[in-house]
Structure formats: C-alpha cells, structure tokens
Amino acid sequence: MQFGLTEEQSMIIDTTRAFVENELYPHEAEVERTGHLPMEIIKDVQVKAIEAGLYAANMPEEVGGAGLDTLTWLMYEKELGRANYALHWTCVARPSNILMAGTDEQKEKYLYPCMKGEKWDCLAMTEPGAGSDLRGMTATARADGDDFILNGTKHFISHADIADFSIVFMATGEEDTPRGPKKLITAFFVDKDTPGFTVRDGYRNVSHRGYTNAVLEFDDCRIPKSAMLGELHKGFDLANTWLGATRLQVAATCLGRAERAMQHAVEYSAERKQFGQQIGKFQGISFKLADMATELKAADLLTWEAGWKFDQGTVTESDMSMAKLKATEMLAMVADEAIQIHGGMGLMDELPLERIWRDARVERIWEGTSEIQRHIISRELLRPLGG
Missing domain, CATH: 1.20.140.10 (Butyryl-CoA Dehydrogenase, subunit A, domain 3)
Structure with a gap:
C-alpha cells in the first residue's frame, strides 16, 4: 500500500473540495434553517456537478462514470462529506452500484437516466420490524403468472420522496438454516407511479436536515417479472456483491x-x-x-x-x-x-x-x-x- 497521493488523486481531491466550498457551503444555512432542499437548488448544482465531472463519479467509465478505483472514490467521498448531507448526496448524486447488475433493458430504463441526472434511485430494505435482521423481513413478493404481487411496508427509506423508482428487497420464499427458518430475498425495480405503491412522508430526523426518509407501502402492487433485479431468491447475495x-x-x-x-x-x-x-x-x-x-x-x-x-x-x-x-x-x-x-x-x-x-x-x-x-x-x- 502506497501512502503518497498520485497526481490524479490530488487533482480529484482539490477539484471536489473546491466544488464543495464554492457550490455547496453557500446553501447550507438555508437547508439547515428550513429542513428543505429546494428543487431549484438541486437542479442548479446538479448541472454544475455534471460539468465538473463530479456527478455519478462512483460509477464505471463504460456507463459514463469516472471509473475511480475504490481508494480514490473514498477520497472523493471524504471531500463531499464535508458539506450538508442532503446537498452533496442529492445534488452530486452517486447512483447505487447495484444498478450495474441489471439487464441491458433495465440499464436503459434505470441506470443511464440516473447517470445523466434525469432520474434518482433509492434502496428499500429496512422494515419497522426488520432493521439489522434483513432476512427477518415480512414484506413479500408473490409470483402470479407473468407478474409478482408485492405487499408490505418499508421505512427509513432515504430520499424516496424524489426518487423516480425504488430498488425493493422482498421475501419470496423461506429456507431452513441451523438457526431456524430464514427468508429468501429477491430484489425488484418498482416505478413510483405503479398502482398499489405509495410513498408517504417519513419521520423528522435530528440528523441530516433536508435529507429525507420515507415510508413505502405496497398493497397488492403488481409488477412484471421483467422488473426483477438479478435472480429469484438471490437478493441477499446481490446486496452483498454490489453494496x-x-x-x-x-x-x-x-x-x-x-x-x-x-x-x-x-x-x-x-x-x-x-x-x-x-x-x-x-x-x-x-x-x-x-x-x-x-x-x-x-x-x-x-x-x-x-x-x-x-x-x-x-x-x-x-x-x-x-x-x-x-x-x-x-x-x-x-x-x-x-x-x-x-x-x-x-x-x-x-x-x-x-x-x-x-x-x-x-x-x-x-x-x-x-x-x-x-x-x-x-x-x-x-x-x-x-x-
């Protein structure tokens, strides 16, 4: 392991820090005071982040990202982390790497629009009764012909209010383990306007003002099998691989x-x-x-x-x-x-x-x-x- 910075790493650190100080710090007071990040600020800073090459920089070059190695990406994250969380996460978005696991069709619909700043994603795992114990989740997806029917509730879902779609983890079966039955989990794409899918305001949080959380409710929400991300029952492996x-x-x-x-x-x-x-x-x-x-x-x-x-x-x-x-x-x-x-x-x-x-x-x-x-x-x- 080398302890010195490469020329590229120094440039990324300097560029990101300057962007944070010049484009994010000036908005912090308003976001902290109101607890709200206006869309006009998001769009304005987003354009500047894209022009600076900082938007979606966590993603590989082949999909339009910066292709940073993990160590350099973490240095970039450190600089962004200096600012209000809502500002740096929303305005300088980093789409979830799990989008790379999608099919070509799914990438066209979900990944590439996120890379261009046209859409936002959110991940939905946590439930009121299943936080750290993800395999104890009770929200389910049941196969029905060429569709799945989703039922259950997720909460603490970050920035789901502005997300155009959710990557939702649902129980799709059960297996016996030495510690008793555990749920088999599958991941799905669910578009925001899907019937039976409701996004409700979450809880007021002492941390990260302006960075919202939401409650997601699924009530006989029907989605096509083509909306499945990865393989059936392999959601836990998918999360471990990409997250x-x-x-x-x-x-x-x-x-x-x-x-x-x-x-x-x-x-x-x-x-x-x-x-x-x-x-x-x-x-x-x-x-x-x-x-x-x-x-x-x-x-x-x-x-x-x-x-x-x-x-x-x-x-x-x-x-x-x-x-x-x-x-x-x-x-x-x-x-x-x-x-x-x-x-x-x-x-x-x-x-x-x-x-x-x-x-x-x-x-x-x-x-x-x-x-x-x-x-x-x-x-x-x-x-x-x-x-």
Whole structure:
C-alpha cells in the first residue's frame, strides 16, 4: 500500500473540495434553517456537478462514470462529506452500484437516466420490524403468472420522496438454516407511479436536515417479472456483491466532517485568548486536540487500507466493519470535543459544529449499527477457532 497521493488523486481531491466550498457551503444555512432542499437548488448544482465531472463519479467509465478505483472514490467521498448531507448526496448524486447488475433493458430504463441526472434511485430494505435482521423481513413478493404481487411496508427509506423508482428487497420464499427458518430475498425495480405503491412522508430526523426518509407501502402492487433485479431468491447475495462498500462510503464522509470540525477547533484554539494567552496553550485544550488528531488519523488509515484492499480483492468484512466503526465513533468524539473547545459558541448555528454534532449521531446506526460492526469483527476473530 502506497501512502503518497498520485497526481490524479490530488487533482480529484482539490477539484471536489473546491466544488464543495464554492457550490455547496453557500446553501447550507438555508437547508439547515428550513429542513428543505429546494428543487431549484438541486437542479442548479446538479448541472454544475455534471460539468465538473463530479456527478455519478462512483460509477464505471463504460456507463459514463469516472471509473475511480475504490481508494480514490473514498477520497472523493471524504471531500463531499464535508458539506450538508442532503446537498452533496442529492445534488452530486452517486447512483447505487447495484444498478450495474441489471439487464441491458433495465440499464436503459434505470441506470443511464440516473447517470445523466434525469432520474434518482433509492434502496428499500429496512422494515419497522426488520432493521439489522434483513432476512427477518415480512414484506413479500408473490409470483402470479407473468407478474409478482408485492405487499408490505418499508421505512427509513432515504430520499424516496424524489426518487423516480425504488430498488425493493422482498421475501419470496423461506429456507431452513441451523438457526431456524430464514427468508429468501429477491430484489425488484418498482416505478413510483405503479398502482398499489405509495410513498408517504417519513419521520423528522435530528440528523441530516433536508435529507429525507420515507415510508413505502405496497398493497397488492403488481409488477412484471421483467422488473426483477438479478435472480429469484438471490437478493441477499446481490446486496452483498454490489453494496459491500457502502460501509466504507459512510466512513469516508465521516472523515470529511470530522476534518472540518477539527479545522475549526484548531483555528479557534490558536485565535481565542483567555487569561492572557491562546487557549490552545492550556493543557486541557491541547490534549483534546492531540487526541482528536490521533483518532482522526487512525480512522483515515483504517478506511484507506480497506479501500485499497477492496481493489486488491483481499478486503474482509472485518476490514470494512473496523473502518465504519472507527470513523463513525471518531466523528462523534471529534464533533463533541470541537464544541467543548468553542464553549457556548460551539452550539450556535453561526458555526457548522452543532450540525456536525447532530449529524454524527445517525452514522453509528445506518448501514449497520456499531453493535453489528462489532459482531462482524468478533465473529471473524473467533470463527477460525470454532467460535
């Protein structure tokens, strides 16, 4: 693993950071104040992102993406992660890689319009009674002639309100396992205007204002068998194959926000004076900065190593879980300490710190809770010994 940046990586980092600072930061205050990201802002920034070559940069070159290797893509994600989540995710969209698993016809209908900024996708897995236990889902898809009939509810579905279609995971059967019966899962494309498919407003969230979630309801929703993504009963394998790096994406965006909070803390520690000297000279502050920097560097290295190993084909579930666990918990610590260093001003919305602090909370929950990550790591340690 090389620790130096290539010329291309440095260019991507500089370009993305400049775009974030010039095109996303100016809209943050409005989105935070209103909790809403207006479509006119989305469209305006989207055009600029496409012109800058930053839109859908996570996707392969053959479908119009930037063709970035995983490590470079994570560096790009880190820079985007500095900004309000709704702004960078919606305006500089990164279509789900799972769209690559579609047929040629499905790619024409769903993938390529997403690449051009003409459509948005969303992934629907989580249910009110099935979060981390995906194979415990109760929403079903039943074959009926040349169609499937979908019934059930999904919730916490990110940006489903603006998505033109959903990639929905449904139980299509059951199999016996050593731990009892488990659902067999299949993925489907469901267009927003399909009869029997309703998108309802979700919950108000303390994190990521403007980045919405929704409740999806399926009531005898009939779709053709051609809407199936991948093979019957293979949805779990499909998700593991195409969505494995999402934990690293979360880790990378956390690094960006932590670095932004860290920068504010360092600058304030050098500028703010109390008792006749800079507060950074007091051990109570200087030790905080040292701990913050160390934790940030550790999370950086875990994330970059996992990204590098992903490209080498040697990454393990534990590698990705360690990166996600460390980065999300590090962000919470850095954001909290940055506010503590600023005192009362840290909680005021003149600075991005209170937002970063609020936004950090969800990172330890979505894409697998910290407890799930610890379970994955410990299981990988114990399995060779029969544990």
